[in-house]
Amino acid sequence: MLSKFFPGAFIKSIYDIDPASLKAAGIKGIILDLDNTIIARNASTVDEDLKHWVGRLKQEGIKACILSNNWKLRVSSIASQLNIPLVARAAKPYRGAFKRAMSVLGTSKGETVVIGDQIFTDILGGNLAGLKTILVVPMSNSEAIHTKLLRHFERWILKRWNERATIE
Numbered sequence: 001m002l003s004k005f006f007p008g009a010f011i012k013s014i015y016d017i018d019p020a021s022l023k024a025a026g027i028k029g030i031i032l033d034l035d036n037t038i039i040a041r042n043a044s045t046v047d048e049d050l051k052h053w054v055g056r057l058k059q060e061g062i063k064a065c066i067l068s069n070n071w072k073l074r075v076s077s078i079a080s081q082l083n084i085p086l087v088a089r090a091a092k093p094y095r096g097a098f099k100r101a102m103s104v105l106g107t108s109k110g111e112t113v114v115i116g117d118q119i120f121t122d123i124l125g126g127n128l129a130g131l132k133t134i135l136v137v138p139m140s141n142s143e144a145i146h147t148k149l150l151r152h153f154e155r156w157i158l159k160r161w162n163e164r165a166t167i168e
């Protein structure tokens with residue numbers, strides 16, 4: 001059961017992901033969390049690094065869709081600055097949220113990866129939907145109170161994940 005909370009990989013940031021390697025691994029679509037995954041939670045302008053990375057995805061023929069539980073003008077503004085689709089008010093970790101994103105992407109389970117900074121929404125939801133998952137370190141300390149509380153449980157899970165990786 002605990003394995004549903006385990007990410008497929010845990011990396012520092014999206015910039016450690018090479019779009020060409022994803023393509024080589026058969027990935028055709030990426031479901032991206034927004035806050036603290038591709039942009040700091042308190043930021044509203046997309047920087048050049050992010051534009052460049054999304055551009056590299058497109059060059060490799062990989063589609064991206066933002067999947068966010070958030071719904072503010074800021075969220076749709078970021079999606080349009082990047083020129084990628086958005087599924088907002090997503091109710092992650094529910095499976096339906098990920099199915100909606102996959103129908104936007106037009107990809108199947110085996111071709112889709114979820115990237116996010118939270119275990120209880122992005123990773124758990126991605127795993128329940130049968131997708132590959134990548135956890136990233138949150139980009140900022142700005143977080144909702146309930147997220148801050150869940151970080152304690154995340155640390156416990158990641159400790160188990162690390163121990164498991166060592167045993168294997």
Ligand SMILES: [Mg+2]
Nearest residue numbers: 033035036117
């Ligand atoms: Mg997030």
